Amino acid sequence: MDKQFVPCMLALATLSCATSLWAQTEPVPLRWNADRLGNHRYSVQVDAPATAVRVVLPWRRRDVHPEQVAAIVIGPDGQVVNNVVRVHIDQADGELAFEAKQTGVYAIYYQPYVTGGHPNYPTVTYPTPANTADAQWLRRSGAADPGRERTLPEAHVLGYQAVDDFDAYTDMERTATPQERQALLAAHPGAPWLLFPETREHPVRMFQQIPERWAQRGAGGTFADSALRGEYLSFQVGIWTARAAIHHVQVSFADLHGPGGATIPSSAMTCFNLGGIDYAGQPFTTHVDIAQDRVQPLWMGVDIPTTAKPGVYHGVVTIGADGIPAQQVPLTITVGAAQAVAHGDDDPFKLTRLRWLNSTLAQDDSLVKPFTAITVHGATLGLLGRDLTLASSGLPRQIDSRFDERMTGFANKPMPLLAAPMQLLVQDGSGTHALHAPETPSVHSDGPAKVHWQVDGRAGPLHAAVDASLEADGTLTYSIALTATQPTSLDDIRLEIPLRDSVAQYELGLGRTGDHAPADFNWRWNVENNQDGAWIGAVNGGLEFHLRDEHYRRPLNTNFYHQQPLVMPSSWDNDGHGGVTFKRDDARYLVQAFSGPRRMQAGQTLHYDMVMRVTPFKTIKPAEHFAERYFHAYGDLDAIKAQGANVVNIHHATPINPWINYPFLEPAKMRAYVDAAHQRGMQVKIYDTIRELSDRAPELPMLESLGHEIISGGKGGGFSWLQEHLDGDYIAAWHVPENRDAAVIDAGQSRWHNYYVEGLDWLARNIGIDGLYLDDVAYDRTTMKRVRKVLQARRPHPLIDLHSANQFNPRDGYINSTLLYMELFPYIDHLWFGEEFDYQHTSPAYWLTEISGIPYGLMGEMLQGGGNPWRGMVFGMTNRLPWTGGDPRELWKQWDAFGIEQADMIGWWVHDTPVKTGRDDVLATSYVRHGKTLIALASWAPAKTQLRLHIDWNALGIQPRAATLRAPAIAGFQPAAVFKPDDAIPVEPGKGWLLILQ
Template identity: 80%
Template sequence: MHKRFAPCLLALATLGIAASLQAATEPVPLRWNADRLGNHRYTVQVEQPAAAVRVIVPWRRRDAHPEQVAVIVLGPDGQVVDNVARVHIDQAAGELVFEAKQAGIYAVYYQPYLSSGHANYPTVTYAPPHDSADAAWLQASGAGDPARRAKLPQARVLGYQAVDDFDAYTDMERTATPQELDHVLAAHPAAAWLLFPETREHPVRMFDRIPERWAQRGAGGTLSEHALRGEYLSFQVGAWAARAAIRHVQISFGDLHGPGGKVIGAAALTCFNLGGIDYAGQPFTTQLDIAQGRVQPLWMGLDIPADTTPGVYRGSVTVSADGIAAQQVPLAITVDSGEAVAHGDDDPFKLTRLRWLNSTLAQNNELVKPFTAVTVHGTRLGILGRDITLAGNGLPAQIDSHFNERMTGWADTPLPLLAAPMQLLVQDASGSHALAAATPPTIDVDGPAKVHWRSSGSAGPLQATVAASLEADGTLSYAIALTASQPVSLSDIRLEIPLHNEAAPYELGLGRTGERAPADFSWRWNVQNNQDGAWIGAVNGGLEFHLRDEHYRRPLNTNFYHDQPLRMPSSWDNGGNGGVQLQREGARYLVKAFSGPRHMDAGQTLHYDLVMRVTPFKTIHPAEHFAERYYHAYADLDMIKAQGANVVNIHHATPINPWINYPFLQADRMRAYVGAAHQRGMAVKIYDTIRELSDRAPELPMLESLGQEIISPGKGGGFSWLQEHLDGNYIAAWHVPENRDAAVIDAGQSRWHNYYIEGLDWLARNIGIDGLYLDDVAYDRITMQRVRKVLQAHRPHPLIDLHSANQYNPRDGYINSALLYMELFPYIDRLWFGEEFDYQHTSPAYWLTELSGIPYGLMGEMLQDGGNPWRGMLFGMTNRLPWTGGDPRELWKLWDSFGIEQADMIGWWVHDTPVKTDRDDVLATSYVRHGKTMIALASWAPATVRVKLQIDWRALGIAPRTATLVAPAVAGFQPAAQFKPDDAIAVEPGKGWLLILQ
């Protein structure tokens, strides 16, 4: 395996003083408190005690203003030397004079910092210079007099050290001095830019200056590298815009010619910085410009065929730009006789995985379970449990749901969602004009999981084109373009969705938490809020919608929404004139998305894009849900199994998955743990999302070279490693102080998604993971589909659970977690919602729509303060081991003794549920088996109340005369009790019972 460069040892060896340092008295501990002294130091040898000694530290710093940062000197006794004079500080070197009361090795710490704030989101500031020197000593030392200073004893520089190898500055971070830069430029007096070929082992880390390594070597030269047959070889050409700004960098490749006339064709080469394949599988190109003075690494890849004849292959890369003569960079690639395993991907440090950035793995229109192929019967489209009938204009005329209220199967008669066809209306002085197509839409099949159609027509004075698609999960996507052929003034362009009342009892979104749908409600666009749509529906049928335009880009979520907020759609928003009106009108519930008055110029086109999803996405499977019991922590497997759990979630910051969203660096340990779990009949899932990325990822320097494509731009800051090794244009994310792991925020849509999919495939094949634990993911449905396909290809029953903290707050843009992630729900198995959710003061409607997942085809668990176990049982929800605030083990025991996995779950929301109560604020869910039923009661009443059960004995198959009603003792939940079926049962506020009726 490639070993990371260790500057500490190399610096000592280069200076030829490693032996003397080893023989010398230990100055201070080899490891030190970085939070006090910083991560970097030079050690210097003082031969004799002296009132003042002089030293010039050749630190070659990359921080822009070293003169603004303190220097701390520690003596051989480990104590701070107060009498220190900073004679001259710049990036190249620091000249110091300090008091040396004893001989020995002194340490000069030159980037001390102060850390404050939340440990996981630290604020690190670098200590400013502090004059601690005594005035009398300063005068006597002669530090301010060049002549006297030159006569002072000289401390001998021993070498550079870092707090650990990972924090150490690499040779690509030691800056060239001004004199060295002048020398390089003098060698190329007419060049606007200079090129420096560089191997993958030395990734470019600085983008505003060149390293000492390049200055000493000089510009130009041949890129020489070794690789195996079948390996993917990554390398760089560093471009320094030394004298002018460079526009439109271009790359071309030639064939590589080897022994015996063998050729590796130019098509095997690529440059990642100039484009590739995006996360949606579409090719793209990037115009690359380089500002004057900046360094741009051009990362390239060579896909060496496995049958390549060993030997040296020579060719060239041609680099050019607008108005600048092309330059050739010679390549000399020695292909060794060995053959790479999996292109070399098993060793992340080789950077062979860069090819994953352009992967199209699982980018297709194939099905995943449980979805069925889209059927087409004229204009009626069928998907799992739902039908969509298109009107002549291509919009839905009707949507039918075949799901039953239990969400476990199909209803005898479908639930129609629409009271009338949807309409797009253009209103001008002459009235309202509905979108009308010139010809009916023709439906084309893209694959079993997708169909699409197009139509064209008009809406009053505007010409219209409609491009739409339906996918097997229930997603309807519309791109509607309206074009004015002549100048026109309009009073409104709006979409009307008339829902049946029965299909619109609940609503969430548009600035409202999940609740009964309001009778009359208005909403307006606001960039401070991550809101562009809503879900409205019943348990067994509903519609999610989002209003967008052609410039939509997924916002950042959680703590970072305001760093990249929602782009206001110019069509729907219309400068603040647009909004949504919800209104119950007799037998229908009307959704009216309006954009208000506007003027359109001749030829102007507006894009009224629309994304809808028909819910539920799939049936729920209570038996599987109750059988899969989660332990959410890394621990001994036998202990976990003894607790009653059989699914283990491995978070990051654990021994086998230490680095956030980069689960590849402890592969052997992870593989052993997963294998041991499988031997015990247990499943293991790992935390891995791409919302943020660990600084430990070997690819990080290369990702930085892509500008803002993958790493979200921001103000920098955060943990010291980020500030010391990145270029500053990033958003600091999660930090784990225990193992000094720091992350940056990734863009919501980028080629890193392609890498992620390939990485999951690698993990499934090589480690055997059983699924994923997702914690507030940043990617969209396209990537989620691919995730499911990859895992399903390798595991018979992959498991994916999604956790979210409550994002309905100003920091996160008042977005409902359920609505934010609803597009992912078809491809996951359960929810864990989550921190900051209120389980005590929210309604049953809130529980149903925001927490349970049931209206969408999911079940879930509770988190914050243990949730409310009595209310949770109405929805099949418990806590998760070993999190504090709730312990599900006693409930699990009751489940097993009752046989809940063999029961039919009939929720309180089902109109003909066999057990009800005589109060609206005390609800009952039944778990029905042959001859016995477990009844979950939970109260929302403000005080203790007495309720009677209303039992459909025939539906339960139980004779009332011989029936018993028993509350088994469940520690922490309820005492043992016995009732008669017609007793009035006392229920405390916020609590309930689990009763066995048989």
């Protein structure tokens, strides 16, 4: 055997070995079929044929029960060896005896698995051992006879290999043997816990067992590493609770002392596991307890000043816990003379970006375009297109909308939304009492984009404390604390929202899809449903409301709602007594959120939290919308531009963005593509959201160390890498078979949002991305605002579009996608709704409220099956290239031929729209230019119809006698046709026309 071959084989994950060496000895190709054989194997050398040979594999397995997992032996000829005996199997090693008919290298695959289920949500199982050995061979070889196997010829272990470098077990995943553990304990008699300092290059990967590396190196010692000036240096101290559980871990740092009296202050150091800055910008601390015989890495960091004097710095970190003597870990950090670039953040594997977890970037009350500063005139608060007048209770006395019905501008006369002031009512035996205070609250400014106020009042027998705020996008947040001063019995506590009847045209939420608002409706709380509010309104004025618990956290969404469902609000729900009713009554539409009877003790406080949003958030911009033609796929830019598209969405699982929600590992490729697009006058947006996180993220082991702060807890499973390298307490998410990318679900609100915002800032600065494609995001408006601010600060015309599959189904808790994401709508530019949306069998009201985005200030495109191009055009929608089911290119050409970007869009919902059909089931939207109008007709009628257009000639500026009405030929959409303006126009069910009147 070539002497160079042996050390190559003995190395961990020997994929760097020369192919020529493998050609001499390797039984199967270097990259094998992992789905059949698994990701791990040992190669062993058999020097001479034998009835049976013996081998001991020093695998140091991290899976707890290797005796329950099969192994596969493959001979030099590539064939499976069936005659195999598992002599002894445990975590430390595995002893096998197998038939060896040939001399050469055998491969033993020791974690084979079977993949089933959906390709993107695979079910991976590890088969149990099966007895495939022939009985005669067993007798003849003696392989199964106790003790006799020791006399068998011995195969020599050459080394361990993994299917690729990423799947290989690291040195932090090879477990210590029981003997090594005992030796380590013996070296530290009586110690309840042991500390192991580690550099960032060796992240702790196991939390239930210690690695061989620690057992052989020993506990304690000095942490030593080097860094450049201005670099953020991260490191770990691993804790093994060898003999006892510990409670309330504490960490303190001392100043680092360097050459010539130079110091790095202790304030430059942090321990991420013990707290930081949360996603909302608030400091927090974490109480860390560690069960006995567990491993807990404490991740720490030191921000080396750019002015640090080069040289060696010494200090200590002290780690203690309740009732246990503290231990000190000496620190030795060598600071180099060179300056780090951007703290070292350009290399994700250096883990300098961990400091992003505590970032407050864009965490302020500054304005986001197009919103305007909130004005305060006494009790009236003004914001973009809306006014809010407060009552003495702190609740709205009136809300006015100044948006016009076209949604492209503002009306001369405001439209009031309320028929009477909102009230919070407390009902007891003596009557019904409204929350009130002596005078109108004083409003205080937090910044141009936010104001707040407080009320100290009463509601019958209860004291009321109201904390409220209004933001520039139209979001109202209330925290109302009701306290009993003495024991009292209550019949009800309820909120009343009396909307004007003319405003309450449409409704969605509380288990109803978008439609006309019902005359009567009753709803009750149910944790199986992700439902806590609704939207009610007209196109140019409406109100969204949500009733919340004071400990509200955003539920998981997109297939995972039931694994972190809604926190049922104890006040509003009241053990099932609460609910919501709608009632249309004369000139008002009354919404009542009631909580039912209860008894309160003296001093008891109930929290009635709620969030409301006044819609629309902003005007629609049809000209910009029609100018932005989407190509939703990675591809050749010249070919994309030739098809008429100018905005490219780069999904994950593409060459420049291969890993889901971690777009940092191919920066050169991404930058080159973005630069090339900009040279062609095109924009590039990337897929990046934090609903889930790729296993390729270098920070993943550190995030595991934070418990469930960032990675949601669950039953584990999923793709093989997750099962083999994580400790099982996670929710398996999206998997891309083509590049073996697997993800885990993130918590809905965590410090990973801080990292995400910093990451987008890095991408905008260094890569030049023009925006984001969001696919069913998990974060709330707090993070969405920051995202918008960062992109607006870095890019001249950032674009954000939001895609969602229809989430009105049992696995998602019957939540309307529009309602789920409405809080994000102020900060995005387009909607793309989406898989499982029904474009063929739903009403115009559904299209308007659930799909189009228009009542909220957005426009969008269609997806499922290409949508319905005729109905889409009455909302200004097409589908996107290159998705199957529809092709918008011919429509785009017609847009350009007509000049749609220079037209005024007047939708069918506008009361004085200049072109009407006289029907509710065949609708017309007009695109009006000087001297000509493009009319989009679409039918929801069950059968073919004949209709005559009702045209306001004066509004269009066209002389009827000279007018022509023609349908241009549009491939896949309509044939050419000519009509007279007063002709009866035939319209097929589910279809329509594009007609040019001039």
